[in-house]
Every structure is written in structure tokens, then in C-alpha cells.
Amino acid sequence: MKDKAPAIAGGILGLAFITFGLNHFLNFLPTPPGPPEGSPPAMFFGALITTGYFGFIKTIEILGGILVAIPKTRNIGLLALGPVVVNILAFQVFMTGGAGLTQAPVILVSTLSAYLLWSARGKFAGLLN
Template sequence: MKVLTHVPGAVLAFLFLFGGINYFFPMSPMPAMTGNPAKFMELFGGTGYMTAIKVLEILGGVLIILPAHRAKALLILGPIAVNILFFEIFIQGAPGIGILLVALVGVQAYIDKAKFRVLV
């Protein structure tokens, strides 16, 4: 049963590390965006915003691999996951992987809830 507590962290690590590294070193093609998503990304394209987010995704992905640092990783990845979900709902018009990301962050936060008690 203890192994199951590592599954959400492992999946989050894979998804965020893949997304972050794929931004800098494309391994799989990004699907073409049209409409509002394309306009949104065009606005952020030259600002460095996405670069900063992708660096944080990689940092969070590395930290979540280490059980002692999972709470710190969730403080980085949680807001990113919520923003991905909001992008999908409000700009893209259809939720996608953001639901899974937010759910996994929530499950991992519940598993590590003792580490967050100092914040209350």
C-alpha cells in the first residue's frame, strides 16, 4: 500500500518534466493552435513568460521525485496545474489534462497533508 502513495508524485513528475523539457528540446510535436489559444500563446511568445513557467515545471518535477521535497514541489506545481486547467476551460473551451493535473496535485497534497500543517 505504501507504494501507492508514490504513484501521484511519479505521474506528476513525468508529466511536468516531459512538458518542461519538451519546451526546450522538442521531442514530440505540439499540435497547432487556432483561435483564442493561438492568440493567447502569441501574446506570451516573446515575453519570456512561458520560459519561466517551463523552468518552474522542471524544478517542480525534479523536487516531487524526492519524497522529502514533495510539499515544496506542490507549492510550485499546484498553481501551474490550476492555470493549465483555467486555460483549458476559459480560453480553449474544453478541459483536458488540467483536470488530471489538479486531481493529482490534490491527491498528493492529501497524502502529504502533515507537511502542510505548519502553514495553518
């Protein structure tokens, strides 16, 4: 089971990023209500969406999700998704004051990413030298 746990975690994490990334382009999930107009989160998303940068982020999420779901390319996928996960957590801490840290997708993505990074820590250690 120990050998299968990273494969299962990678599959779930990959599926999550592929689903949320594709939803930006295909709109198949219900859209939650946005932040109040004029608030920092609304201005932040307004800048990301109007410049097209949000589409770039979602493309990285899709590609990273595919790479993480495939065991041989999982570590490259983690490198691509690492900045996305850090920014998700930073947004929840700084823009919502920590209120969004208890949302299920945030917990799932951050926990699975941390687990996969920890399970492959030997391979990532070379990046720190």
C-alpha cells in the same frame, strides 16, 4: 500499498511535468495544431511566448517535477507546481470554455496533484494558520 501510492503518484506527476517542460526547450514530442489566429488562446500564448514568460513557466515545471518525484522534497515541489496546475485549469475553463478539461494530461495532472495535496494535508495545514 497505501504507503507506496503517494510515491507512485509523485513519480508519475514529476515525470509528466519534466517531460512537458523539457519538450518546450528540446521539441521531441509532436506539436499539436495551435488555436485559430486572433482567438483569445492564440493571443494569450503569443504574449507568453514572445515575452519569454513561457520559458520561465516551463523551467518551473521542470524544477517542480524533479522536486515532486523525490519523496523528501515532494511538498516543496507541490508548492511550486500548484500555481501552474491552477493556471492550467483556469485556461481550460476560461479560454476554451471547458472543452479542454477532458483531455488526458489535464485530468492526470489535476487528479495526481489533488491526491498528493490531500495525502500530505497535515503538513500543509500549517500554511493556513
